[in-house]
Amino acid sequence: MSRKLVRRLLQRTLPRHCLITDPVALKPYETDGLTAIRQPPWLVALPETESQVAAVLRICREHAVPVVPRGAGTGLSGGARPVEGGVVVGLSRLNKILEVDLDNCVACLQPGVRNLAISEAVAEHGLYYAPDPSSQIACSIGGNVAENSGGVHCLKYGLTVHNVVGLKVLMMTGEVLHLGGRGQELDGYDLLALMCGSEGMLGVVTEVWVKLLPVPPVKKVLLAAFAQVSAAAAAVSEIITAGLIPAGLEMMDRLAIQAAEAYVHAGYPLDAQAILLCELDGVAQEVEADAALVERLLRDLGAIDVQIADDPQAQARLWLGRKAAFPAVGRLAPDYYCMDGTIPRYRLAEVLQQIESLSVEYKLRVANVFHAGDGNLHPLILYDADIPGELEKAEAMGGRILELCVAAGGTITGEHGVGVEKLDQMCVQFNSDELEQFERLKAAFDPAGIANPGKAIPTLTRCAEIGGMHVHNGKLPFRNLERF
Amino acid sequence: MADRDISDELQESIAQARDAGVSVAIAGSGSKEFLVHSDTETTQSRLLSVAEHTGVVAYRPAELVITARAGTPLRELAALLARANQMLPFEPPLFRGMGTLGGAIASGLAGSGRPWRGSVRDAVLGVVMINGLGQKLTFGGQVMKNVAGYDVSRLQVGAFGTLGVLLEISIRVIPKPASEMTLKLELDCLESLSKMREWARKPLPITASCYHDNMLYVRLSGAETAVLAGASETGGEIAGDLNWWDKLNDHDLPFFKEPGSLLRQMSPPAQELVNDACVLEWSGAKRWFYGDESEYHGTGTKLFGAGFAQVAVSSPAADPVRGDVQRRIKQAFDPDNVLNPELLRANEAA
Numbered sequence: 001m002s003r004k005l006v007r008r009l010l011q012r013t014l015p016r017h018c019l020i021t022d023p024v025a026l027k028p029y030e031t032d033g034l035t036a037i038r039q040p041p042w043l044v045a046l047p048e049t050e051s052q053v054a055a056v057l058r059i060c061r062e063h064a065v066p067v068v069p070r071g072a073g074t075g076l077s078g079g080a081r082p083v084e085g086g087v088v089v090g091l092s093r094l095n096k097i098l099e100v101d102l103d104n105c106v107a108c109l110q111p112g113v114r115n116l117a118i119s120e121a122v123a124e125h126g127l128y129y130a131p132d133p134s135s136q137i138a139c140s141i142g143g144n145v146a147e148n149s150g151g152v153h154c155l156k157y158g159l160t161v162h163n164v165v166g167l168k169v170l171m172m173t174g175e176v177l178h179l180g181g182r183g184q185e186l187d188g189y190d191l192l193a194l195m196c197g198s199e200g201m202l203g204v205v206t207e208v209w210v211k212l213l214p215v216p217p218v219k220k221v222l223l224a225a226f227a228q229v230s231a232a233a234a235a236v237s238e239i240i241t242a243g244l245i246p247a248g249l250e251m252m253d254r255l256a257i258q259a260a261e262a263y264v265h266a267g268y269p270l271d272a273q274a275i276l277l278c279e280l281d282g283v284a285q286e287v288e289a290d291a292a293l294v295e296r297l298l299r300d301l302g303a304i305d306v307q308i309a310d311d312p313q314a315q316a317r318l319w320l321g322r323k324a325a326f327p328a329v330g331r332l333a334p335d336y337y338c339m340d341g342t343i344p345r346y347r348l349a350e351v352l353q354q355i356e357s358l359s360v361e362y363k364l365r366v367a368n369v370f371h372a373g374d375g376n377l378h379p380l381i382l383y384d385a386d387i388p389g390e391l392e393k394a395e396a397m398g399g400r401i402l403e404l405c406v407a408a409g410g411t412i413t414g415e416h417g418v419g420v421e422k423l424d425q426m427c428v429q430f431n432s433d434e435l436e437q438f439e440r441l442k443a444a445f446d447p448a449g450i451a452n453p454g455k456a457i458p459t460l461t462r463c464a465e466i467g468g469m470h471v472h473n474g475k476l477p478f479r480n481l482e483r484f
Numbered sequence: 485m486a487d488r489d490i491s492d493e494l495q496e497s498i499a500q501a502r503d504a505g506v507s508v509a510i511a512g513s514g515s516k517e518f519l520v521h522s523d524t525e526t527t528q529s530r531l532l533s534v535a536e537h538t539g540v541v542a543y544r545p546a547e548l549v550i551t552a553r554a555g556t557p558l559r560e561l562a563a564l565l566a567r568a569n570q571m572l573p574f575e576p577p578l579f580r581g582m583g584t585l586g587g588a589i590a591s592g593l594a595g596s597g598r599p600w601r602g603s604v605r606d607a608v609l610g611v612v613m614i615n616g617l618g619q620k621l622t623f624g625g626q627v628m629k630n631v632a633g634y635d636v637s638r639l640q641v642g643a644f645g646t647l648g649v650l651l652e653i654s655i656r657v658i659p660k661p662a663s664e665m666t667l668k669l670e671l672d673c674l675e676s677l678s679k680m681r682e683w684a685r686k687p688l689p690i691t692a693s694c695y696h697d698n699m700l701y702v703r704l705s706g707a708e709t710a711v712l713a714g715a716s717e718t719g720g721e722i723a724g725d726l727n728w729w730d731k732l733n734d735h736d737l738p739f740f741k742e743p744g745s746l747l748r749q750m751s752p753p754a755q756e757l758v759n760d761a762c763v764l765e766w767s768g769a770k771r772w773f774y775g776d777e778s779e780y781h782g783t784g785t786k787l788f789g790a791g792f793a794q795v796a797v798s799s800p801a802a803d804p805v806r807g808d809v810q811r812r813i814k815q816a817f818d819p820d821n822v823l824n825p826e827l828l829r830a831n832e833a834a
Contacts, residue, residue: 416631434621
């Protein structure tokens with residue numbers, strides 16, 4: 001490939017302000033939300049129309065140039081990290097809500113539409129879009145599809161895959177794939193589900209149809225404090241065994257509680273080892289009945305304090321500490337590393353204990369703030385990147401935590417994706433036959449392998465190298481970030 | 485419940501078939517044979533029965549997840565879940581009481597609660613399967629959230645075994661509602677559709693709705709007080725038949741036994757009716773009527789039971805790009821066309 005030629009072709013295709021070539025202007029695109037991993041991009045294209053996207057993809061295809069699709073750049077696994085010699089295709093300027101179809105309760109969006117903007121646009125009709133990743137104010141729907149994003153309300157309302165009903169995909173072969181739309185069911189293979197969480201490796205999404213739900217008329221939030229982490233974990237199981245599906249069921253441990261309290265003064269009990277936040281929503285009678293049951297369960301299970309918030313103000317106060325937890329923990333140390341493993345709920349207490357042991361072993365503090373209802377852990381490993389070796393230590397410990405999750409019957413990523421971050425742990429979760437199946441599946445969409453190469457699925461060579469070292473050292477080494 | 489693991493034999497059978505250059509026709513209980521029209525006599529495929537591969541591998545009610553072998557009868561699964569006050573969210577048809585879990589996943593047919601409780605694929609969390617190369621593969625898992633690797637598990641739903649023989653499936657289950665009530669309102673087809681759409685935009689505890697024979701049926705589920713409050717909003721009188729929804733899902737209502745070609749229309753729920761001698765489900769998104777398929781070209785209307793291949797690939801309305809992509813995916817999982825090739829071949833033009 002001639003770099004000069006491709007650059008000239010892109011310059012001819014896109015308006016001047018839609019192609020970034022200046023090293024200073026390229027700087028913000030070196031990384032996504034996983035800022036520890038950087039790679040200077042060669043070129044960044046910021047098309048404003050679908051036909052410009054198609055034109056950029058065609059040039060890249062004809063010259064075998066890798067394409068890295070990018071949304072708002074809030075991803076936490078390095079999925080939008082540039083690839084050496086590749087073009088970053090930012091979709092943030094395709095940000096129009098193309099249609100709101102109130103009769104069918106669906107909306108059609110361009111990929112750059114922000115998650116929260118969807119709910120804002122339909123609020124006047126009493127409708128909303130359910131998935132709410134914590135970055136919802138900034139993250140865009142195209143990125144949500146790529147990562148199959150979750151949020152605090154997944155337990156009841158599902159992930160992105162459960163709320164997207166149609167897609168238009170520009171494939172790397174030049175084909176255009178139309179999937180679903182206003183209706184509810186597709187014949188043939190479920191390509192819509194396959195696209196969700198495919199991390200930009202199967203094609204570039206240019207239209208997204210989402211389901212709109214009626215806003216639940218009533219909400220209640222309960223906060224329960226526990227003197228033991230195990231009691232809080234048991235309460236999570238009891239609530240679900242009782243037949244309740246809370247809209248959200250979140251847990252924070254002592255370090256996270258103290259950090260949040262010092263930061264925003266939400267009124268969390270400082271003597272607690274763990275707190276649970278339980279949000280119930282629905283029709284008034286349902287919420288009343290469920291809240292009474294949850295309160296009784298929490299007290300029976302030894303909660304040392306239960307607070308109930310009925311009005312939006314009191315609810316916002318209870319949520320405040322949880323929502324501010326990440327920045328609050330960020331004040332405890334110069335840097336933190338956010339993990340994303342999922343485990344079966346019944347192993348919560350045990351895995352949290354094992355994480356505590358790792359924290360002692362690595363001499364790094366860990367705060368836990370997570371989606372307990374889904375078993376989706378977010379251990380935040382505190383470290384100081386200015387101390388030589390500390391980042392590597394944090395990464396090594398993070399890798400060990402993910403392996404704990406796999407050993408407990410869980411997975412290395414619940415909602416943040418694999419990206420470049422968890423490639424080595426993919427070798428732990430999948431064997432070579434499974435990884436090769438993934439590769440063949442990708443080739444069905446992208447035979448030239450130019451869509452976001454090097455992400456999400458590790459090569460067998462990489463896994464073999466790790467496997468070799470694994471035997472030699474008796475434990476997995478931390479990943480080599482600079483491998484490609 | 486019978487507990488038997490024949491995955492090694494199944495793997496061996498596929499390897500042998502592949503070596504011998506013949507294909508296999510995957511079968512469970514046979515309850516949905518009418519959907520695929522696979523005729524082993526004429527296609528020379530070897531019958532591969534997974535009906536003996538049965539049993540629950542893991543079930544902890546507090547996890548809201550059950551993992552079972554593909555041949556496990558749905559009826560037994562439902563009984564086990566009911567003991568813990570739980571159920572399959574997608575209410576699969578049993579068809580003469582026979583259906584298996586593997587068949588429910590492979591066909592992807594969901595019952596009347598689908599718009600509210602999710603589709604079959606919405607509930608699938610993980611699978612163990614054998615691909616056309618005879619490799620035993622595990623995708624997804626037993627947890628609610630899992631984005632590691634491509635979603636190969638959900639890709640199996642509705643694929644009718646053309647990408648792999650399902651061995652084990654992990655499913656998200658839901659609690660049974662504390663109370664439930666079915667109401668009926670005397671309305672015609674058009675009035676019913678507009679009522680369904682009106683309800684869809686309101687926060688009501690509805691979990692099913694159906695128009696049939698000048699009557700609109702609606703099911704309300706949840707806390708008793710919530711169901712009663714919902715009933716005062718929907719109106720209608722209590723329907724006596726407690727098994728009405730099961731009969732609808734299993735096609736046991738007289739409507740489904742009429743002579744003629746039964747057509748199924750998957751449509752945007754608010755779209756105008758193309759035939760008002762119909763049954764409406766899913767808040768208007770699924771419609772049944774009788775007629776000649778060719779008269780409904782472009783409306784999402786297909787002959788029910790026309791078979792996967794006709795529905796997905798060969799029908800005139802099928803999208804050629806999707807057809808090509810599907811064949812390439814088939815190729816990726818089953819390059820030698822060992823698995824149910826009558827339904828879809830990897831290397832054949834539409």
